[in-house]
Amino acid sequence: PLNFFPFNLGQRSRPKYKVSIQVPPATRSGKLPRVQGDDSRPLVVIDAGHGGVDPGAIGPDGLREKDVTLKVAKAIRDELLASGRVRVALTRDDDRFLVLRERYGIARRLRGDLFISIHCDSTGSPEATGATAYTLSEVASDKEAARLAARENKADVISGVNLGDAGADVSSILIDLTQRETMSASATFARLLGREAKPLMPLKPNFHRMASLMVLKAPDMPSILFETGYISNPQDAAFLDSGDGRDRIARSVTRAVEVHFARRMAAR
Template structure:
C-alpha cells in the first residue's frame, strides 16, 4: 500500500480508498450513469454524478467483489446498466443503510484498486467518480486484504435536541408479528419476466399484510424493513428477537428457469431439505449477504450455536403448525405447488425462540404469477389468508395454555 498525491489531495491506493466531500443534506446527489472501459491489464469504472459525494472502495474475496459505498444518493440507472465484460461479471446497486448507498461489482479474478478519485465538472460532463482496477494474483490479493481495513465516511449532522422521556406506557400484551419483506436495497432478489423486482413485490405485500393484521386489533406488527433498504440476514432475525416477536413471517417471490411452473409454498426450517428444489432455493436466499457486499469472514458462530439450542425443538413444532394452517388458508386465495409445505435451511428461519415461516408467494418467472403479485387486489386476498391462519394459530396457542 502506498500514498498517491495529486495536487492538494491525497488518495490512499490499495484495497481501500476514501474520498470525503461535503454533501447537501437537503437534496441527495443523483447517480446518472455508469461506464466501463476494459483494457488488457486494467478496467476503469466511471460513475457520473449530479454532485460531489463521499465514497469508499474496498474489495472482498470468495467470491471476488469490489464494493463502492457512497453517501446516500438517488439512482437514475437501469438494472442492466453494466453488461458483463473482461473483468466485471455483475453489477448491483441500492440503499445499503440510512445515509449510505452501495454499488457492488462482481469480478472474475482478483483485482487491485489502484486509483479512486472524484473529477469535477468539465465541458458537458458533471462530477465523476473514477475507479481503476488492475489484475493481481490471489496470494497478493489475500495478503493485501489481510492488511487492509475499509475506510469510513461520515457526514456531520447536528445532534438532536435532548427531550425529556415520556412516562412509561402500560405494557401491550398482544402478540407481536414480525413481517420480513425479502431482499431490499442493493440486493434486489429475483427479477420477473415483466421487469418486476422481488424486493418491491415483497415490500408491497408486507405493507398490505401489516395493514390487515393491525385492522383486527389483535396484534402488534413489526417490519424488518419499511423501505427499499438492505438488511443483513442475521439482522432480520435480531430485529425480531430484540422486539420479542411471537411470530416471524418472511415473504419471497422466486424466479426459476422453467417459466411454466407457477404457485406458492410455505417453508419451515430443517437442516435436511425436503427436496432438491427446496435446498436450491435455500442456498440462493442465503447468499443475500454476499450479493450485498458483506464479508462473510466477519460472521460469528452465534447462528451455529443457536441451532443446537433445545428451545428450537419446540419452536420448530410450532412453526410446522403455523405452516399447515397457512397452506390450508392460502390454498383458498392462490395457486399452490403440489408439494406446498417444504423444509430447508433458510438463514432467516434460524431464530431458536420464534416460530418462523417463509412464504414463497409465486414465481416471478411465470407471467401469470408475476401479473397477480403486481395486483393490489391479489395481494389483499393473500394477506387475508395469512391473517386467518394467524388467528387460528394463536387461538390454538391460547387453548393449549388454558388449564
C-alpha cells in the same frame, strides 16, 4: 497512519494513492421499527425480503422481488391491524438492505411471537407456479428446497461484502430442546397457512417444505419463509403485482395468524 514507503522517494516521485472499500448502504440497525397495535396483543413481525442493493429475483417483464415483497408485507400489516388481534412490525418499510441476521435479529429484539419472511420464488422454467412455505431444517426436504436455500442465503453477499458471516456458532446453531419446539410450532403454522390460503391463491401441491434458511434461525420464535408465488411465471407475477392478489395473500396470512394465536390461548 501506515507508511507504505519506508524509504525516501522524494516528494516529486512519491505517487498518491487513494484506498476505497465498497460497503453496503448503512442500515438503521440501532433503531427498532415501529410496533403498531394494542400492547396487550401478541407481536407478528413481517419481513419484506431483499431490498436496497439486493433486488431479489427479477421477472421477465422487469418486476423486482424486493418491490413485490414490500407491497405484500404492507398489505399483510394492514389486514392484521384491521383484525385487531395482534400487534405488527415490519423489518423494513422502505427500499433498504438488511443482512439476514439483522432481519430475525430485529424480530428477537422486539420479542416477536411470530416471524414471517415474505419472498417470491423464481426458476428458469416459466411453467413453475404456486406459493410455498418453508420452515427451518438442517436437511432440505427436497432438491428444490436445497436450491432455494442456497439462493436466499446468498443475499448477504449481494453487495460484495459478506456481512452475514457470523461464524460457526450462528451458521450451525445447535438444535436444542427450545429450538426443536420452535421448529415444530413453525411447521404447524406453515401447514395452517396452507389450509387457509388454499381457497384464496394458487399453491404448490407440496406447500410446506423445509430447508436450512439463515433468516429462519431464531431459536425461540416460530418462523416461516413464505414464497408467495413465482415471479418468473407471467400469471403468478400478475397476481403478485395486483391489488387483488396482495389482498388475497394478506387475508390468507391473517386467517392463519388468528387461528394460530387462538390455539395458543386455548392451550394455556
